[in-house]
């Protein structure tokens with residue numbers, strides 16, 4: 001597994017990074033475990049939270065540089081890269097300012113005596129992360145675990161090594177002690193060995209089902225806790241009483257966000273039959289008119305896919321959908337020329353016997369479904385292997401809430417696109433994974449919630 005920066009806009013190889021050896025892995029685990037055993041991890045929380053505050057400050061100070069690194073490595077629009085840099089500083093600040101409250105002892109009324117739950121670190125964690133939010137995916141694991149006292153070793157995706165190294169640089173500059181965070185350019189086999197190591201107590205992974213299954217299986221074999229955030233095939237439900245103009249604008253934004261390479265992008269557009277034609281007409285016009293080009297250009301609205309493989313695989317997936325009866329309403333192919341650009345694509349007539357019906361399209365490919373009522377919308381939404389997020393558009397909020405409660409996902413967003421914030425839990429059900437990241441839920445995934453009870457009398 002070569003760790004390389006290849007600019008997706010030009011497919012030019014920028015830099016190759018050397019892999020870490022087994023000796024490097026051992027040194028990282030030794031440093032992390034020593035730190036876990038030290039007063040730094042098990043002692044007062046404030047010194048750890050001060051590192052997060054300083055990290056946020058350092059990120060803000062290097063915002064433009066960090067954003068450009070991400071755009072060069074995986075092709076997201078520079079405006080989206082700036083947003084990502086902004087939110088990782090917000091995540092660091094959020095836990096710096098709330099972790100002490102989240103991890104404070106919680107009293108329990110018990111007939112047996114005075115009881116409370118304490119929150120203690122459990123040890124060295126492994127993070128395995130993807131390329132689509134190259135900083136956010138790291139901070140989502142680092143910040144809560146640093147606050148809790150869990151050191152982390154991390155394996156990032158092979159196409160964003162510069163993001164990985166600059167993140168580690170910032171963490172060290174913020175004053176995190178040796179062992180708190182270590183980036184490792186390693187193979188899948190080395191990941192498996194790390195999970196098996198007695199010093200490692202848990203694994204957090206975001207990425208594909210394949211990777212998630214392999215990591216969860218190894219974690220299960222060695223009785224280590226894991227959290228998984230994998231793919232999604234999120235519905236974007238537009239009811240007959242929706243603000244259509246806002247729904248179209250939001251739907252295009254969400255489907256094309258990060259060139260459609262986001263697990264919580266709108267993917268399956270579920271349209272009430274009375275507004276379907278009008279929505280589709282306006283949605284198609286908007287998708288067809290977005291400016292496609294250099295993600296460094298502030299006016300670009302759709303950049304390249306993350307790699308040549310991603311573009312080729314998406315083209316094969318679209319063709320397979322067409323071979324099984326889907327209708328190509330717009331686009332459908334990579335755009336000729338330099339870079340991994342893919343045309344905004346709309347598929348209709350995707351029947352349940354078409355493999356595409358159950359597949360996530362990790363790119364600017366929208367599937368259109370038409371339903372007659374709310375019950376049919378829920379049935380279709382839940383007829384999925386995934387359960388990550390979803391969107392409902394309706395002017396009747398009570399109606400939208402009722403529908404949201406029936407959709408089997410980890411989140412539903414009403415009258416806006418699915419997104420993320422430090423205070424909001426993130427995660428899913430079914431093949432989208434398990435566990436939650438961010439919010440108070442995220443910091444408690446990898447702590448020992450220990451009961452202490454003083455008997456009466």
Ligand SMILES: NC(=O)C1=CN([C@@H]2O[C@H](COP(=O)(O)OP(=O)(O)OC[C@H]3O[C@@H](n4cnc5c(N)ncnc54)[C@H](O)[C@@H]3O)[C@@H](O)[C@H]2O)C=CC1
Nearest residue numbers: 129130131156157188191207208211214229230231263362
């Ligand atoms: N849920 C999410 O946020 C994301 C989901 N994905 C899903 O993953 C698919 C492919 O994107 P990738 O980034 O290539 O995901 P991936 O799952 O291949 O990679 C994610 C991370 O897991 C590592 N990995 C892969 N196989 C592994 C194994 N057997 N053992 C240990 N580590 C392993 C990768 O090197 C990377 O660091 C996308 O099509 C999408 O479905 C991708 C990015 C984000």
Ligand SMILES: CCCCCC(=O)O
Nearest residue numbers: 132262263264419420
């Ligand atoms: C807005 C941030 C979403 C990140 C979800 C993903 O891992 O693709």
